[in-house]
Amino acid sequence: xxxxxxxxxxxxPSALGTVAPMLRAxxxxxxxxxxxxxxxxxxxxxxxxxxxxxxxGYLVGLVGWLLGGGAWEHWVRPWxxxxxTWDEGSGTARYWRYxxxxxxxxxxxxxxxxxxLFLAGLAAMAMRLELMxxxxxVFATNQQYNAFMGVHGSLMIFAVAVxxxxxxxxxxxxxxxxxxxxxxxxxxxxxxxxxxxxxVLAIAASPLLGGIQAGWTGYxxxxxxxxxxxxxxxxxxxxxGVSSLLTAVNVIGxxxxxxxxxxxxxxxxxxxxxxxxxxxxNLLWVPVVGTAMTMGLLDRLVPTPFFNASGLPVVWQDLxxxxxxxxxxxxxxxxxxxxxxxxxxxxxxxxxxxxxxVVGFVGVTLLSMYVWNHHMFTATGDGRAIPFMSSTEIISIxxxxxxxxxxxxxxxxxxxxxxxxxxxxFSVFNxxxxxxxxxxxxxVPADYALQDTFFVVSHFHYTxxxxxxxxxxxxxxxxxxKYTGRMYNERWGQVSAWLQVIAFNGLFFPMYxxxxxxxxxxxxxxxxxxxxxxxxxxxxAFVFGASFxxxxxxxxxxxxxxxxxxxxxxxxxxxxxxxxxxxxxxxxASPPVLTWDMYAYGEGTPPASAxxxxxxxxx
Amino acid sequence: xxxxxxxxxxxxxxxxxxxxxxxWWAGVTVLGEILVGPLLRLYPEAASREGVVSxxxxxxxxxxxxxxxxxxVILLVYSMVRFRARAGEVGxxxxxxxxxxxxxxxxxxSAALTVSVxxxxxxxxxxxxWKSKTAVNPLTVEVVAQQWExxxxxxELGIENAETLVLPKGRTVDFVITSRDVIHSFWVPSLxxxxxxxxxxxxxxFLTPDRLTxxxxxxxxxxxxxxxxxxxxxxxxxxxxxxxxADFEAWAAEQGGTTASAAEGxxxxxxxRAQAVTP
Ligand SMILES: [Cu+2]
Numbered sequence: 001x002x003x004x005x006x007x008x009x010x011x012x013p014s015a016l017g018t019v020a021p022m023l024r025a026x027x028x029x030x031x032x033x034x035x036x037x038x039x040x041x042x043x044x045x046x047x048x049x050x051x052x053x054x055x056x057g058y059l060v061g062l063v064g065w066l067l068g069g070g071a072w073e074h075w076v077r078p079w080x081x082x083x084x085t086w087d088e089g090s091g092t093a094r095y096w097r098y099x100x101x102x103x104x105x106x107x108x109x110x111x112x113x114x115x116x117l118f119l120a121g122l123a124a125m126a127m128r129l130e131l132m133x134x135x136x137x138v139f140a141t142n143q144q145y146n147a148f149m150g151v152h153g154s155l156m157i158f159a160v161a162v163x164x165x166x167x168x169x170x171x172x173x174x175x176x177x178x179x180x181x182x183x184x185x186x187x188x189x190x191x192x193x194x195x196x197x198x199x200v201l202a203i204a205a206s207p208l209l210g211g212i213q214a215g216w217t218g219y220x221x222x223x224x225x226x227x228x229x230x231x232x233x234x235x236x237x238x239x240x241g242v243s244s245l246l247t248a249v250n251v252i253g254x255x256x257x258x259x260x261x262x263x264x265x266x267x268x269x270x271x272x273x274x275x276x277x278x279x280x281x282n283l284l285w286v287p288v289v290g291t292a293m294t295m296g297l298l299d300r301l302v303p304t305p306f307f308n309a310s311g312l313p314v315v316w317q318d319l320x321x322x323x324x325x326x327x328x329x330x331x332x333x334x335x336x337x338x339x340x341x342x343x344x345x346x347x348x349x350x351x352x353x354x355x356x357x358v359v360g361f362v363g364v365t366l367l368s369m370y371v372w373n374h375h376m377f378t379a380t381g382d383g384r385a386i387p388f389m390s391s392t393e394i395i396s397i398x399x400x401x402x403x404x405x406x407x408x409x410x411x412x413x414x415x416x417x418x419x420x421x422x423x424x425x426f427s428v429f430n431x432x433x434x435x436x437x438x439x440x441x442x443x444v445p446a447d448y449a450l451q452d453t454f455f456v457v458s459h460f461h462y463t464x465x466x467x468x469x470x471x472x473x474x475x476x477x478x479x480x481x482k483y484t485g486r487m488y489n490e491r492w493g494q495v496s497a498w499l500q501v502i503a504f505n506g507l508f509f510p511m512y513x514x515x516x517x518x519x520x521x522x523x524x525x526x527x528x529x530x531x532x533x534x535x536x537x538x539x540x541a542f543v544f545g546a547s548f549x550x551x552x553x554x555x556x557x558x559x560x561x562x563x564x565x566x567x568x569x570x571x572x573x574x575x576x577x578x579x580x581x582x583x584x585x586x587x588x589a590s591p592p593v594l595t596w597d598m599y600a601y602g603e604g605t606p607p608a609s610a611x612x613x614x615x616x617x618x619x
Numbered sequence: 620x621x622x623x624x625x626x627x628x629x630x631x632x633x634x635x636x637x638x639x640x641x642x643w644w645a646g647v648t649v650l651g652e653i654l655v656g657p658l659l660r661l662y663p664e665a666a667s668r669e670g671v672v673s674x675x676x677x678x679x680x681x682x683x684x685x686x687x688x689x690x691x692v693i694l695l696v697y698s699m700v701r702f703r704a705r706a707g708e709v710g711x712x713x714x715x716x717x718x719x720x721x722x723x724x725x726x727x728x729s730a731a732l733t734v735s736v737x738x739x740x741x742x743x744x745x746x747x748x749w750k751s752k753t754a755v756n757p758l759t760v761e762v763v764a765q766q767w768e769x770x771x772x773x774x775e776l777g778i779e780n781a782e783t784l785v786l787p788k789g790r791t792v793d794f795v796i797t798s799r800d801v802i803h804s805f806w807v808p809s810l811x812x813x814x815x816x817x818x819x820x821x822x823x824x825f826l827t828p829d830r831l832t833x834x835x836x837x838x839x840x841x842x843x844x845x846x847x848x849x850x851x852x853x854x855x856x857x858x859x860x861x862x863x864x865a866d867f868e869a870w871a872a873e874q875g876g877t878t879a880s881a882a883e884g885x886x887x888x889x890x891x892r893a894q895a896v897t898p
Contacts, residue, residue: 309819
């Protein structure tokens, strides 16, 4: 891998110089958006904000943004034989420009998905405020409520759930845990994050154009009546998908071709296994949702009749969920990987059943491609009920293996209950209820009653927030000393974790009951008999939202002023801990050779301090 | 598996802990099962034969998962308390015991449970619900969904475009469901089973109301659109009355006299009301 030019450390750039490339990217992006839309509007005679000018403007703006961030110097000039003049910067300047270091890219992803989580969380708070009372009062119209709902769902799914762990920790830690110096295609990797920002901005800006009125699932033909905010959904989701695809290629390449000597597939860290199967799913299914988004957009632009009554409306659902169900596991597989990565370190006990975990990863991945119709039992004919009910129930068997490994590892442990461990245990606890209620929803007779109610809303929030977001929080704390070189505040970490688990369950558990009592989803007003339970849900929601501010403050302050962390504060045995914190440019002082079992803890196994010497070579 | 209690040797060595967990598990499971009964009685009874099948599935699964949830939660909590590093314990735990036997037991039990729920309450429940498709002499009710209202026609009785859904108790109803614009979902929460209304397609839903009820008595007895269909989605409701067969005859006769005026108030065939939601 050729190392791109990086400026020597020493000269400290001005604040403006630090952010200059991103400012240029924004400028070129806005110019492209405005120019593309204006010219198209001129030729087509449509409003500037109509579907076609908007689409063209977005695409031109996207290219402008990518070029302005550094792709002009680093990608385009070399195509014409002119050598790249791009300087990847040093210090904080690296984060504000096109950069090919996987660790810089990981932080870029992490911060962006954190910002998306914040925006989408604010939208959720506004929705819960509205739902405090049965009638519409906070929002002026149902349309405004739906616009917030569309932003909440679309950002949370496409910019947080599938991006935060895979893009953030996947980019940062996959090369580190397998002992590689970077990813195989750093040029591609450098550009991948730059697709996230326009995608997030498009979705976040959708309320300006009437909002994403059909929710994050974008069911046709409702979308055909929706205002042009819908266009931003199609292009935004598509762009975020491109980012996921590029990351998938790099993650798979790193894991297949760049593992340290001695690291066979069956000695790979759990995190690498989780990222590998997740990236395979991304590679296979993100193109399907890209196709769906393109067809949906064409239904507006041309307009083609793919998904209206003269086409076949339910085909949208097939295409969406063909991606959408594997996607549920694109969200959960990384979370399980974090469970199993963190548990042995803090249990101070060897991982129980490594092979069972691998079978779980592979089994869930394969089965996840055959279950999508369980989102559509009330929409499709009876003939699809039994096959998809069966495949969906069966996926609980490999899922159960993760629980087997967790309880097997905890049994007889000598646990240190630090924040990452506590958060993993909470994730295990929460996901239990998400998984168990999935059994109810896959049972078609029960699903006929529960589909499209708050029971479903609660079910998938238990898996995605209770499972994945809690695991992401665990990883934020677990790897914090590694990616910042500093230690977070343990007391505040534990306070926020406990607050989060209590508020989370207070928020979502009553939703199961509300759903069974007839509370259908995606409504701003409801019948008064459901009033009391909704007040309770909203109060818990506000506490839950506030608890994230504690986490944010803790990590922010610790990053700036926390005590310096040792290279391996947890005495872990995986490779990322056997190098300095944060790791140097190419990760390891000398290429590591794996000679030990990374999950072997306990009497008679070498302590981590001995491993550090092994990994560092003789420096 | 003969290591002394609490000694080295991993999983097998914590025999005493296993017994304590087993006791907790048994206790919590029994308590949970005892509590589930009264809890479920708080849940309003389904008002259709098919809805009862759906409820039975939910209740059965709830009883089935009590021991599963209890086992995992007890193992988590017990481990957090018992297997925590005490002050002064700095080293690692004893090396991992081989637990193949436990793992295969886990696989066996989870596979057996999974396969069993596919058959009961899954397949058997569906077959029970689908039995109504072959009911003798069902009452046909054509359900037309349109932003943002429901219309019910009874072709055999010459009743068109009623705004209230009136059903006779004890007779299977063949709901013939379609939509004039976007996808909606036909759902009466107290009848439980829902079916989507899809433009360009017609779906049948067979339900047999078996309890006298009405929207005034019970807000769960209402037609409620369950699939997001635009800004009027939340209020896309209609009143429902399940009445005795004789009362139904009387209602039908009364409606029959006003068929013409009901038809006059019918919906336009082009979805003029399907105005785009403008910003
Ligand atoms: Cu509707």
